[in-house]
Amino acid sequence: xxxxxxxxxxxxxxxxxxxxxxxxxxxxxxxxxxxxxxxxxxxxxxxxxxxxxxxxxxxxxxxxxxxxxxxxxxxxxxxxxxxxxxxxxxxxxxxxxxxxxxxxxxxxxxxxxxxxxxxxxxxxxxxxxxxxxxxxxxxxxxxxxxxxxxxxxxxxxxxxxxxxxxxxxxxxxxxxxxxxxxxx
Amino acid sequence: xxxxxxxxxxxxxxxxxxxxxxxxxxxxxxxxxxxxxxxxxxxxxxxxxxxxxxxxxxxxxxxxxxxxxxxxxxxxxxxxxxxxxxxxxxxxxxxxxxxxxxxxxxxxxxxxxxxxxxxxxxxxxxxxxxxxxxxxxxxxxxxxxxxxxxxxxxxxxxxxxxxxxxxxxxxxxxxxxxxxxxxx
DNA sequence: TTGACATGGGACATAGGTGTATCAAAACCG
DNA sequence: CGGTTTTGATACACCTATGTCCCATGTCAA
Numbered sequence: 001x002x003x004x005x006x007x008x009x010x011x012x013x014x015x016x017x018x019x020x021x022x023x024x025x026x027x028x029x030x031x032x033x034x035x036x037x038x039x040x041x042x043x044x045x046x047x048x049x050x051x052x053x054x055x056x057x058x059x060x061x062x063x064x065x066x067x068x069x070x071x072x073x074x075x076x077x078x079x080x081x082x083x084x085x086x087x088x089x090x091x092x093x094x095x096x097x098x099x100x101x102x103x104x105x106x107x108x109x110x111x112x113x114x115x116x117x118x119x120x121x122x123x124x125x126x127x128x129x130x131x132x133x134x135x136x137x138x139x140x141x142x143x144x145x146x147x148x149x150x151x152x153x154x155x156x157x158x159x160x161x162x163x164x165x166x167x168x169x170x171x172x173x174x175x176x177x178x179x180x181x182x183x184x
Numbered sequence: 185x186x187x188x189x190x191x192x193x194x195x196x197x198x199x200x201x202x203x204x205x206x207x208x209x210x211x212x213x214x215x216x217x218x219x220x221x222x223x224x225x226x227x228x229x230x231x232x233x234x235x236x237x238x239x240x241x242x243x244x245x246x247x248x249x250x251x252x253x254x255x256x257x258x259x260x261x262x263x264x265x266x267x268x269x270x271x272x273x274x275x276x277x278x279x280x281x282x283x284x285x286x287x288x289x290x291x292x293x294x295x296x297x298x299x300x301x302x303x304x305x306x307x308x309x310x311x312x313x314x315x316x317x318x319x320x321x322x323x324x325x326x327x328x329x330x331x332x333x334x335x336x337x338x339x340x341x342x343x344x345x346x347x348x349x350x351x352x353x354x355x356x357x358x359x360x361x362x363x364x365x366x367x368x
Numbered sequence: 369t370t371g372a373c374a375t376g377g378g379a380c381a382t383a384g385g386t387g388t389a390t391c392a393a394a395a396c397c398g
Numbered sequence: 399c400g401g402t403t404t405t406g407a408t409a410c411a412c413c414t415a416t417g418t419c420c421c422a423t424g425t426c427a428a
Contacts, residue, residue, distance in 0.1 A: 004396060030387090042405075043404080050387075051387095141357075144361075147339035151339035154335050159328065159331055164327050165327075173328050176324075177365040180364050180367070181360075181362065190373085190425070194374080230374080235417095373424105381419105382417085383415090386411105386414100388410080390410100394403105
């Protein structure tokens with residue numbers, strides 16, 4: 001017995017519309033999302049009990065995509081790891097635009113905060129490793145490096161989302177800028 | 185006849201509290217702001233007719249401070265101009281944290297959008313000028329340069345606001361990172 | 369001191385968003 | 399086809415934030 005086609009159709013429509021809507025307006029109402037998904041408001045609530053549940057589901061989706069994308073780069077070290085991250089994550093620009101905008105509404109969710117904290121920790125470890133390899137200037141504080149990495153990504157995502165740059169071009173510029181900026 | 189001391193006292197308390205409150209939570213309610221200012225909600229509305237008016241007033245204040253800070257650097261060109269901007273604007277980190285967070289609530293205000301558009305235009309002109317002087321790599325698109333400039337600032341502001349970096353240290357790192365990143 | 373004025377607190381109407389319940393119509397699966 | 403399930407629309411109660419109004423209280427300036 002197959003799953004009713006209407007269910008999957010509604011759900012994918014909702015997820016896509018919610019993502020797009022919440023990127024442009026992180027505090028968009030459920031009714032706006034329903035309209036964008038071309039779905040009744042009641043149906044929206046049938047699929048996601050509350051607004052909170054919907055948002056968490058979207059964030060979890062994005063995080064899963066990230067971890068899938070990053071699968072198999074554990075063996076890379078230092079600069080090569082950084083470059084792989086730029087390449088692999090740049091196509092997910094819109095997902096990160098969404099996460100960045102919605103984050104303040106999610107800061108009370110222990111699960112998500114914990115995952116984010118883990119990422120930050122991994123990042124700091126990678127920075128230290130790269131410093132040891134001499135690919136990043138040891139005199140620059142790691143906090144600054146991490147902050148610059150994040151903000152370089154953000155800059156690239158904005159230009160990708162707005163269509164000014166392709167993901168691959170953006171990744172190239174981001175890598176160049178980041179390493180030139182942090183090497184010397 | 186002097187202006188009633190109570191008026192100025194309330195107003196400064198409101199402005200300061202509103203700024204601080206809206207930095208941490210850009211969608212804070214008027215009641216929260218009133219409590220933070222240690223002022224009755226009614227008094228808050230006596231000074232600022234609506235929430236919209238309050239926010240616009242705060243943004244205008246920040247913009248004025250910016251233009252005052254930048255007064256007298258028109259004669260500087262290229263890299264020197266960029267460095268002056270970093271130095272002069274870094275102490276205003278909290279103001280920019282506020283502006284960045286509140287901006288989506290202000291995008292319908294023609295006045296503010298116009299001012300912001302003017303700044304962007306000036307920025308692009310400065311980038312082109314600096315490229316001509318050979319202080320920025322001509323092969324990097326100006327859009328990317330501007331985006332990196334903005335995001336470098338944002339990174340620095342976050343670290344300054346969180347107390348991890350002093351404004352002067354932040355400005356130093358930001359200048360170093362930005363020019364190393366964009367020169368080669 | 370005194371008249372004018374700002375304030376705090378509370379009551380109030382309004383608007384908009386959230387989440388629930390119901391029902392007839394439509395689409396699906398077998 | 400026929401029973402089941404999903405759907406859209408609507409009505410509903412609830413809550414929260416906004417903005418207005420009023421009045422007793424306390425403070426200011428002349």
